[in-house]
Amino acid sequence: MSQTADPLSPYGCRTLVEHEGMRVGLGSEVEAAYEGFEQRVRDKLERIMFRWCCGHSMTEEMFNGNEGRSPGGTMLKAFKSFKHRMYGFEKRIGGVQTFVIVDHDPAKKRDRADQKILKRARGRVDAFGREN
Amino acid sequence: MNDHNRTQRTLGSVEEGFVVDVQSFLQELMDARDMNRADLARAMGVSRGRITQIFSDDCTNLTIRFLARAVHALGDEPEIDSATTRRMREARQRSRRAELVEAADNVVPLWQDDSAQKDLASVACVHDDARLTAIMRGMRAAGGSR
Numbered sequence: 001m002s003q004t005a006d007p008l009s010p011y012g013c014r015t016l017v018e019h020e021g022m023r024v025g026l027g028s029e030v031e032a033a034y035e036g037f038e039q040r041v042r043d044k045l046e047r048i049m050f051r052w053c054c055g056h057s058m059t060e061e062m063f064n065g066n067e068g069r070s071p072g073g074t075m076l077k078a079f080k081s082f083k084h085r086m087y088g089f090e091k092r093i094g095g096v097q098t099f100v101i102v103d104h105d106p107a108k109k110r111d112r113a114d115q116k117i118l119k120r121a122r123g124r125v126d127a128f129g130r131e132n
Numbered sequence: 133m134n135d136h137n138r139t140q141r142t143l144g145s146v147e148e149g150f151v152v153d154v155q156s157f158l159q160e161l162m163d164a165r166d167m168n169r170a171d172l173a174r175a176m177g178v179s180r181g182r183i184t185q186i187f188s189d190d191c192t193n194l195t196i197r198f199l200a201r202a203v204h205a206l207g208d209e210p211e212i213d214s215a216t217t218r219r220m221r222e223a224r225q226r227s228r229r230a231e232l233v234e235a236a237d238n239v240v241p242l243w244q245d246d247s248a249q250k251d252l253a254s255v256a257c258v259h260d261d262a263r264l265t266a267i268m269r270g271m272r273a274a275g276g277s278r
Contacts, residue, residue, distance in 0.1 A: 039142075039144055040144055040148055043142070043144050043145040043147075043148040043149060044148040044149075044151070044152060044189070046145075047145070047148060047149035047152040047153070048152055048156075050149075051152060051153070051156050056156045056157075056160060057156055057159040057160040057162075057163050058156065058159065059155050059156065059159045059187050060187075061155075061187055061188065061189065062152065062155070062156070081189065082189045083189075
């Protein structure tokens with residue numbers, strides 16, 4: 001990251017990937033979990049995020065654009081890699097279309113999403129909207 | 133922040149990143165042709181499960197030959213490129229352009245032709261000599277020296 005301040009800092013996030021006017025930010029609630037990921041999981045996730053920023057097609061294994069709506073009506077989406085799901089939503093921040101990651105589901109021993117985590121993620125989406 | 137614009141990524145990052153690039157690339161071709169995985173499997177004469185394998189996280193059993201067959205089945209031809217080969221190609225093109233200009237009797241590079249420069253300044257609405265000089269310098273660099 002460059003010397004200039006991260007524009008997502010005031011929102012409790014840091015920029016993970018940014019390219020061609022699009023950005024992916026990692027919420028502070030997910031930071032510790034993300035730092036604990038295997039390197040190959042992070043490498044794959046960040047490349048998926050980079051291609052998302054570039055507007056390339058995503059496979060269903062990489063990205064789900066519809067993980068249901070939050071109670072406040074915001075569409076929840078997820079980046080996926082080696083069974084990890086990074087839940088978040090899109091919002092324009094500082095003139096840049098930003099995917100804000102608010103929650104994480106490791107889903108290590110199953111393919112389906114954990115409904116409790118999904119519900120928590122939807123709650124965090126609405127909380128972000130209220131706080132910002 | 134991971135800078136995917138840099139060429140010096142780690143080996144693991146390059147490897148996982150390339151798997152993502154190939155899978156996303158195939159998905160883009162499928163989207164362009166409105167084909168799903170069942171269609172691709174049929175077009176290639178392989179099982180649906182075989183196609184699922186190449187889109188899996190580990191991207192199992194995706195050989196170069198299978199990738200070429202997949203791209204062909206999607207109505208396209210595979211190409212391969214890298215930052216190094218792109219730079220080499222651009223250098224060859226610049227060199228070839230310079231050779232053509234050198235060989236032509238009636239062609240003078242724009243930066244050596246005063247009247248053409250005046251025409252360019254007029255067309256480009258450039259009334260500042262410093263700006264015109266900068267444009268000339270850029271064109272000279274792009275066309276090769278003479």
